[in-house]
Amino acid sequence: MQPWQIWEAYDLDPWSANVIKYVLRAGRKGPKVEDLRKARHYLDYLIEREQSR
Template sequence: MNEAIVDDLIERPAHYTQHPSGIECIDITEHMSFCLGNVIKYVWRAGLKGDAREDLKKARWYLDREISRLGG
């Protein structure tokens, strides 16, 4: 596989850059806790790699974990 293609798949996969704002999700989530960052990531990219419902269920799982972490 061409090295440039491999780099694109690792550093800038298409689903990372498809948001209409042009902003990459990591630019926002790197300022959050791990769980909250994952909530945003799964909502941000819901459906871009597969089943949107699955992505939203993953987001909910991380949100529930963050709520538990905070003692709720």
């Protein structure tokens, strides 16, 4: 399954889609920690956005 298939199935916004992308690829295309940090970056943004509403 490709990440974009998940994005389309769940109609995800770009930030949520990137969280999924980086979690799914963690460790496959470089250091796992780097991918997880990238996922956290987008997740932190989503949390901040929700808290400001």
